[in-house]
Structure formats: structure tokens, C-alpha cells
Amino acid sequence: MVARLETIGLSKRYQDVTALSPTDLQVQDGEFLTLLGPSGSGKTTLLQIIAGLVEPSDGKLLIDGKDATRKAAGERGIGMVFQSYALFPHMTVWDNVAYPLRMRKEGRAAMDAAVKDALEMVQMGAYAHRLPRELSGGQQQRIALARCFVYKPSVILLDEPLGALDKKLREHMQSEIRRLHKDLGATFIYVTHDQEEALNLSDRICLMNQSKIEQIGTPQAMYDQPATVFSAQFIGYSNLLEGTLEQGATGLDTLRNGRFSLPVIPQDASQTATRTLVVRPENARLANPESAYLRGRVDEVVFAGSDIRVLIDIGEAEPFLLRCGRREAPLVGDIVGVSWQRELSTVLTTAVAV
Template identity: 75%
Template sequence: MSSKLEAIGIAKRYGDSVALEPTDLAVQAGEFLTLLGPSGSGKTTLLQMISGLVAPSAGRIEIDGRDVTHVEPGKRGIGMVFQSYALFPHMSVWDNVAYGLRMRRKSREEVRAAVDDALAMVRMTEYAKRFPKELSGGQQQRIALARCFAYRPSVILLDEPLGALDKKLREHMQAEIRRLHKELGATFVYVTHDQDEALTLSDRICLMNQARIEQVGTPADLYDRPATRFAAGFIGHSNLLEGELDATRGASGEPILLAAGG
């Protein structure tokens, strides 16, 4: 199966500082992939290079097999949702959602239909005439999502969109984002440092640490079969045992024998 989105040898340096080691990552059409890791692990840098907001030092980005490495962000056919909402305070909810469509010179009828559909999707139709300052944080984030969804991009990038919300609202919005992903059928690439959020939302998780990928797999893969010591310690609650391999007869189904080390 061909990938919807592919990073091939993508890397970023700022002088002597490495923000991302050469990295390969493929995302399938319709997949919900989460970039998970601690601060400084390279996840946001990778997302920004996919979006076109940051130019890579090496490698390339492909969408639907087309090299978009040097294509400006607005022409990549992707949508982006930020933690800060980035709503225009002087515009109504309806006009905020319509903004991207108007910039793309859609007809008045197309704009009306797309905005009404997007607001219905995030269950905010009754708030269309309000202004951002009249909305709660969760409502503002829904409008930011609606603005992105309105022009139906096939790839949607989300950079810690729930980071500013309290725990209860985060959990509610997680369920909403998962529902919206299923309804849209778009490819989602989602950045977070919250492992519970990643385990809840993702089809696959790309775990990152120290500017490189540690492991890519399903939530169950990372939780039950961590590939590295970092993965074992970062996901879930783990007991790490120091040991020395003494003998194994795994092929016969007998247990592996470990001799405890210092």
C-alpha cells in the first residue's frame, strides 16, 4: 500500500544543534498517527517540516507520492490546528470558520455550505454569531477544528491542540477528535507529550526521544512490547530489571532463564 504522507531522510539542524536526526516515517491514508515524546524530542520539528513552516536541512516530504519539500504551506493541501486556537478576535465564529475558504476564493454558496457543515460537525451551529471572547476554551478549540475541517484537507496536523485545557475537558475533546477523525476519513498527524492521550487516540504511535524515533507501532505494541529501554520507561508503569542472559530454549516453548545482575 502506498503512503499518504512520507518523510524520507528528513533532518533539521540549527548550526551545531541537532533538532532532528535523519528520519524516515510513512503515514497511511486515513490513519491517526501520534508523534509522542518529551519536550525537545523532535516531534514538533518534524510536524513543522511536514507542514512547510520549517525548511528541512536534508531529506524530503512526499504527499500522495508528490515531493512537496519546497512547496509553500498553503499549497500542500494540508490543514493545521494549533494549541493556541489562533482565532481572529474581531470576527464572529462563522467568519473565523469561513476565512480559509474565502482565502481560497470559494464561491459564496460553497463557503456557506462548508461552514454550516463544519460547525454542525463540531456541534457549534448555535454559536455561529458569537465572538471568540464569548466562548470557553473548549468551544474555541472546536472552532479552530471546524476552521481546519471546513475545506476538507486530506492531511490534518494537530500540534498539542488540547494542551491548554483542563483534564476533564481534555478527555471530552479527545473523544470528539476521535469521532471527527472517523467522520472525515482524513489522515491525522497529532503531536503530544501526554502518553494517555496518545494511547487513547492513536492507530499508531511514533515515539521520539533526543531528536530521533525510538519506536513506531500500535498502542498495544508500545505498551506490551517496548523495543528500547526508553520506550519501556516512558509508556505505562514499568518494572525494569537488570539481568544477564544465561540460556534460552524459546523454540521449545520453555521460559527464558535470566541470571540477575548487579
């Protein structure tokens, strides 16, 4: 099957600075793909090249299997939504949404019907005659979405569209965007630095770091099976325990350093002996200090609403974070044990960055 959109070795350099290393990526028809990463990771540069706003230094962009690398932005059949909304302040809501159709010289009857449908889709039909300044931030973002959808592009790019909204409104708009994606059936490529947003919205996440793709996968796979230390640290919180792998004859390997000896599922011994064990806070549990994997002193107990966050000094550079129920919560100063199911941890061949 031909991908809806594909990049082949796409890259961008500004003199001695590499904004995007050669990148190969396929996005399928109807998929919701999120480009996630910190500032300077290359995610926005990649989106801008796809949109036709930035010319690549090398590589190809294919849309429906056809080379679109040198096509003008308006000839790619791509819609784009910006964080700044980019609404015309002197135009009504109706005129803002109709603007792309006017530029395409759409007939009046077809334009009226398309604008009406787009406004109804974002539940803003009653606001057609208002000006942008008469709308809230969330309402303006809905109009920006309607203006993008009105001409039915097959690929829709969203560049941190919820970045200017408060937390509660962001969460509400995430639900709206999920609904719109389902209703439209278009391919969405979404840029954000917010890992919760990426986990909530995406079919797949493309995590970027230092101008390169770090890992691609479903939200669950990215969270449960990080491929690198960066991935484990950027998506959710992870406890990272570094040691030397020793293979056992009983089918269980062991990760050791001067402070612990931890059983791990069997590993490939042909790779480096230094490994990093990743344990998510919710996968760890308090246990008897005499028989637990780790033993330490409780440094801090934090009420976090639905659970309690416990920080435990285990002698490593960073305390071990564990989540537990209110009834299980220890007291600051208690000596506790920590254990987990081996199957719920991940062993990486990469070391923790200093």
C-alpha cells in the same frame, strides 16, 4: 499502495544542534498517527517541516507520492490546528471558520454550505454569531477544528491541541477528535507529550527521543511490547529488572543478578548477555514469599480509586510497583512475594540508563 504522506531522510540542523535526525516515516490514507515524546525529542520540528513552517536541512517530503519538500505551506493541501487556537478575536465564529475559504476565493453559496457543515460537525452551529471571547476554552478549540476541516484537507496536523484544557475537558475533546477523524476520513498527524492521549487516540504511535524515532507501532504493541528501556519507561509505568541472561537446557532461560533469579522465555543468546526485564504493575501479583519470583517488604500502600498501588522494597534501586484489588492489599511492613506470567513480561537487550 502509495502512502498519503512520506518522509525520506528528513532532517533539521541549527548550526551544531540537530533538531531532527534523518527520519523515514510513512503515514497511510485515513490513518491517525501520533508523534509522541518529551520536550526536545524532535516531534514538533517534524510536524512543522511537514506543515511547511520550517525548511528541512536534508531529505524529502512526499504527499501522495509527489515531492512537496519545497512547496509553500499553502500549496500542500494540509490543515493545521494549534494549541493556542489562533482565532481572530474581532471576527465572529462564522467568519473565523469561513476565513480559509475566503482566502481561496470560494463562492458565497459554497462557502455558506461548507461553514454550516463544519460548525454542525463540531456541534457549534448555534454559536455562529458569537465572538471568541464569548466562548469557553473547549468551545474555542472546536471552532479551531472546524476552521481546519472546512476546506477538507487530506492531511490534518494537530500540534498539542488539547494542551491548554483541564483534564476532564481534555478527555471529552479526545472523544470528539476520535469522532471527527472517523467522520472525515482524513489523515491525522497529532503531536503530544501525553502518553495517555496517544494511547487513547491513535491507530499508530511514533515515539521520538533525542531527535530520532525510538519505536513505531499500535498503541497495544507499544504498551505490551516496548522495544527499548526508554519506550518502556515513557509509555506507562514499568518495573525494570536488570541482570545477566543464562540459557537453560530445559527450554527456559534465566535472568540473574545478586538478588534474584528469574525464569524468562527463551532469548537470542547471540546478543549481549546483560538484559532488562520489563514487568507492568498490573501484570504482577502478590504470591507466597517462599515460592515467588521476588520477595520484599511493603514500603507503601496507596489507594488509587479502582485499585491499590503497592510499593515493595526488593533490594533494587527502585521499589517494585504492583497493583491489586482492595481485598488483597497488604499492610506496610508486610513481607510479601511477587510473581507474574512469563508471557506478560518483556526482555530487552538494552540496559537501564544510570
